[in-house]
Amino acid sequence: MLEKIAKKIEHGKQLTRKDALFLLSEAELLAVARLADNIRRKKHPDNRVTFVVDRNVNYTNVCESQCKFCAFYRTAEDGDAYLLDYQTIFAKVQELVEHDGTQLLMQGGLHPTLTIEWFEELFRQLKERFPRVQIHSLSPAEVIHVARLSGLSMKKCLQRLQVAGLDSVPGGGAEVLVDDVRREISPNKIGWKDWAAVMEQAHKLGMRTTATMMFGSKESPEDIVEHLFRVRNIQKKTGGFTAFIPWTFQPDNTELGGETASGVEYLKVLALSRIVLDNVENIQASWVTQGARMAQVALFFGANDLGGTMLEENVVAAAGCSFRMSKDEVIELARGAGFIPARRTTEYQVLEEY
Amino acid sequence: MSDLLKELRSKIDSGTRISEDDALALFESNDLLGIGELAALVNRNKNGDKVFFNVNRHINYTNVCVNRCAFCAFSKEEGEKGGYTLALKDIRTRAMEAADAGATEIHMVGGLHPDLPFEFYLEMLESIKQVRPQLHIKAFTAVEIDYFSEVAELSIERVVERLKQAGLDSLPGGGAEILGQQVRDRLCSEKISGDRWLEVTELVHGAGLRSNATMLFGHVEQYSDRVDHLRRLRELQDRTGGFQTFIPLAFQPENTRIQGATGVGGVDALKTLAISRLYLDNFQHVKAYWVMLGLKIAQVALAFGVDDLDGTVVEEQIGHDAGADSPQALSKQQIIGMIRKAGRIPVERDTLYNEIRTY
DSSP, X not given: OHXXXXXXXXXXXXXXXXXXXXXXXXXXHHHHHHHHHHHHHHHOTTOEEEEEOEEEEOOBOBOSSOOTTOSSOBOTTSTTOOBOOHHHHHHHHHHHHHTTOOEEEEOOOOOSSOOHHHHHHHHHHHHHHOTTSEEBOOOHHXXXXXXXXXXXXXXXXXXXXXXXXXXXXXXXXXXXXXXXXHHHHOTTSOOHHHHHHHHHHHHHTTOOEXXXXXXXXXXXXXXXXXXXXXXXXXXXXXXXXXXXXXXEOOOTTSSSOSOOOOHHHHHHHHHHHHHHOTTOOEEBOOHHHHHHHHHHXXXXXXXXXXXXXXXXXXXXXXXXXXXXXOHHHHHHHHHHTTOEEEEEOTTOOEEEEO | OOHHHHHXXXXXXXXXXXXXHHHHHHHHOXXXXXXXXXXXHHHHHXXXXXXXXXOEEEEEOBOBOSOOOTTXXXXXXXXXXXXXXXXXXXXXXXXXXXXXXXXXXXXXXXXXXXXXXXXXXXHHHHHHHHHOTTSEEEEOOHHHHHHHHHHHTXXXXXXXXXXXXXXXXXXXXXXXXXXXXXXXXXXXXXXXXXXXXXXXXXXXXHTTOXXXXXXXXXXXXXXXXXXXXXXXXXXXXXXXXXXXXXXXXXXXXXXXXXTTOOOOOHHHHHHHHHHHHHHOTTOSEEBOOHHHHOHHXXXXXXGTXXXXXXXXXXXXXXXXXXXXXXXXXXXXXXXXXXXXXXXXXXXXXXXXXXXXXXX
């Protein structure tokens, strides 16, 4: 079976779900890694490992979705509920710029009263003050929520946000793109088709996006495979995804609780992502959930990118997982594995090699 | 596959030993997967799909130490705040608790205490055996054995004999650090030399006791120092056959006095384990010590030639004082789960690798 799959990959033929399931559930870790690494080296023969200098700003933790895997959300009544004002956000972005940052990843809860005007004004003012910072913000769930609160169609909402300054959309909130799983872990969040619809619309409007997957909670191996094929199919239609980012559920302080995925499971899913998503250029390693040692190893399991340096990160940290890395550490990590570290933009243009 | 790996593959197939030059070339190579594949093959031939663990408890009987090794965050001087020495009754209580919780082994090491008489160590062993005779006592590094011989003014042979009579069953592999003297001068200049470590270990094996061997890596040493370390161990093992397991220990830089060390990267950790598996053809086992590697890398290491995950350690102090962020203890169920999720067969063993139960 493994040889058959290897042949298919060699001849550029698409794998079936059954092939993918075999790789995930039965094949040996290093055999899957080898297939993924070959693809990664073919796609990125420059031997680079890229990263972006960015900051996560979580404008609010008030969220109506209240997903069971999340340790970050609060209700509006909670004592530690917050909504950042513009000045606070500007100060954070100013700090980002002082660190050579180029990407602002702004995400928040599904706030009960923030309508599109709040975001439009914010984006306009951000663009005025920081014209060189890419606004890479609002996941599909937020876009749909803001549209609904504002009485707009999703398309109109995205268009207006884009005009105001939204440059690209991060791929969060994908969790697992299978509604049976979503009903269990995030019953109030949009279904997989809505997630896909926002991404396709963003792509049509000329905005690039990423796609993520959060695994290690309640899904089956079949669900993981389905997720990858759904992302692959969207990409086939639009070509708008720049990168795929699998990461693992972090159980501390969440309603779901339980354990996180093991190291072997993470690397296998990562490698499988590289193999199945032959039409997505970049695969990110998640040092935020895996730690620096695993992220370095991940560079041999299909990953060619280390994501952001994240001057600030709150969501994963709330779930008891608080790895931090400086830009220098990210550079050293890539170099230590024999790669050329390179700082990039959100859209993967290389700015500087180290 | 690179030429180097092809050549090594044919050496492995024909049972030819890997040379020091080969090992050095592997350390300098970035072909992590290729090295891992070879090491996995060698391990499979030796140990099949089995992954061993044991249920043990660490007792660090004192942290007061006359040596001031630069890499150590555990030791204290006598009279220094935070210094401690466990009373015999505490050691007994811990041993009883451990045995009653299913432990088969006590792993006991400590600092080189300036005042404790040799009889103290004998009494420690005797009192554990008195209350729980079934426990295997794996205790004292070659460094401690050498120190006891000085304290007691007895030969190494005589010290080992007395300890054995008192209940010592085998020795752990600590204190080896890097055996080369130039590195030791910077790392632990007051500690016994690498040659002495090997000499004492040879005498221990000669007395019929098994031991392990460690290597502390990722501080000031070069790859060539690691290869030299492995060579000395392989040579001694050729003579005595007394080593059970090789355990590379990833250096933890926090709270130590090694300037500029950043800790061991994941790739280096896996490569070092895999190369050890390839080079040390006369060692049956290679252990990933999860306390220092972290659980995720330790599990991944099972695909890189490792066949042992150490114990479900209770109350580890030394690695954690140096900033290890792994949990302090793992339950048996967790370790079994980790092994299963890596697609391997969990086997609980005793200290001497007799199989107790397959899960």
